[in-house]
Amino acid sequence: MLVAAMALEQSRIEATPPADVSELGIFGGLALLAVLDAGADPGFRHLRAHPGFGARLAPHRALRHLILSTLLKAGVLAPIASRERLDDAIRDAPWAEDASLEDADWLVVWDERGRGTLPDQLHVYLNTFESTSRTCEVILQTWQTLGTAECLAFGEYALAAHNLNPALARPSAAALSTILSQHSIGQGCALMWSAAKHVASWFMRNGVKATGAAEREFINSICGNSDRARYGERSIAQFSRHSSVPISTFARTFMRASMLEDDFWTSPLSEEALIEARLPKRG
Incomplete structure (x- = not known):
């Protein structure tokens, strides 16, 4: 049963069209790449809390909130510890006041096949987008x-x-x-x-x-x-x-x-x- 379930899930993943980072738009692409640079694990699946050290996501809390809320609303990030509605997650997130990205654990919600190369995909998109x-x-x-x-x-x-x-x-x-x-x-x-x-x-x-x-x-x-x-x-x-x-x-x-x-x-x-x-x- 377990083997069959795993095979079914793999078939589902392979049948799903791959995610395209260009759908995030320029700001969303910049935001996601910056978030990954600020604290992603090697598999780009989680952003782990490391209070008190590490790279800053943004110069100021207002921009940090904009970046995180943009990715939350786009369904790219999700709070690991909470399965509440998105509005509740945004309202109650640890960064609601003066906290930073490092004060919370996040789940990177992205296509399983493409997550391992996600930074590379973002770099290519941000280096080649059309100037209009x-x-x-x-x-x-x-x-x-x-x-x-x-x-x-x-x-x-x-x-x-x-x-x-x-x-x-x-x-x-x-x-x-x-x-x-x-x-x-x-x-x-x-x-x-x-x-x-x-x-x-x-x-x-x-x-x-x-x-x-x-x-x-x-x-x-x-x-x-x-x-x-x-x-x-x-x-x-x-x-x-x-x-x-x-x-x-x-x-x-x-x-x-x-x-x-x-x-x-x-x-x-x-x-x-x-x-x-x-x-x-x-x-």
């Missing part, structure tokens, strides 16, 4: 999302370094989309550092103020310095990546797929920069 107006739009949106996450993570670090609440940086996310169309991610991080210094001085002058005042001071600082640089009144330094905010697997995967390389960090975010990155390099 739609794919360029997705890549640009992903760059913007990553840039915002990079700046928020550094802003939280800068505030903590000045003995301030890191959460003060989070409301600035809405302003960063415009700023990063004019300045690079490295310059965005410089703006976050200046804003943290400004808010620290503001607290020393004014003491504790009403809720929201410090957040406004932080946002006004990054926007004001950005505008002054835009109109030639002041230049903005180009910060290098800080050792306290190491590169994430999602950023590394994106840099390869977009072909931006160092321009990911040093160039203002634009469609022109993406097109230039994909042109043949001159020898």
Whole structure:
């Protein structure tokens, strides 16, 4: 009976059309490859918990949540310890607040025949997808999302370094989309550092103020310095990546797929920069 059941299951697997990673789309493909790089076992079947060490999936918790929820909704990841409905799994997952990928075990739900070569399939897809107006739009949106996450993570670090609440940086996310169309991610991080210094001085002058005042001071600082640089009144330094905010697997995967390389960090975010990155390099 057992042999017959195993043979039936093998026949079912062989009769099922192979999964195609292109169905995930560019963002989904980037997300899955980054997740595998962040903690998959050799068979690419499980993502095992290893709290306190290992590669970061994404620069900031908001992007980490987007990556994981995208893969959960696509049916690519599933919580190992839970068989509840998907909505409940997303709501109750260990990463709902400040936890990271390493705080939970995940099951990689993928075609049995193709799972062993899943990273290779993803690399081929992300290296060969057709450049169209739609794919360029997705890549640009992903760059913007990553840039915002990079700046928020550094802003939280800068505030903590000045003995301030890191959460003060989070409301600035809405302003960063415009700023990063004019300045690079490295310059965005410089703006976050200046804003943290400004808010620290503001607290020393004014003491504790009403809720929201410090957040406004932080946002006004990054926007004001950005505008002054835009109109030639002041230049903005180009910060290098800080050792306290190491590169994430999602950023590394994106840099390869977009072909931006160092321009990911040093160039203002634009469609022109993406097109230039994909042109043949001159020898």
